[in-house]
Amino acid sequence: MRRLLTLLAFAALCAPLAQAQVHSDQETKADIERHRAMAAAHTAAAQCLESGKDAQQCMKELQAACKNLAIGKYCGMKHAH
Template sequence: MKPWLATLLLGCAAVAHAQEHTAQQTKVDIERHRAMAAAHEAAAKCLESGKGEETCRKELQAACKNLAIGKYCGMKHAH
């Protein structure tokens, strides 16, 4: 194996290890994912009710404030 490749692989392994979560961090992540899922389920029900995309997007953004990255609650799709 080339020395630079071995160094790269060791560096990647060190970064991966450093990013492991504690039990408490994992618990917080689980709660956050459940909250995002609930917000997305509410958005789907909002759209089903016929309220309109703009209204439902605003409700989703409000439900996800300080919960996920970006204005689409951690998820953006094709339109």
């Protein structure tokens, strides 16, 4: 419980900092392109699974497509199973 309260307090302190960040038009355009590339990688992962390939193979392809694009090994997204 104490850990949760500490985390919530930290998040509350950081929230204004995150909102205050302003991007230039060029940075915004780069963000848009990254989001489109991540969406394309996830679409390809869905198509991979639909084709009947092994889930591990599709995950490897997703990770390769997202290298240097998103944070984490799930290309910026992770869902529950």
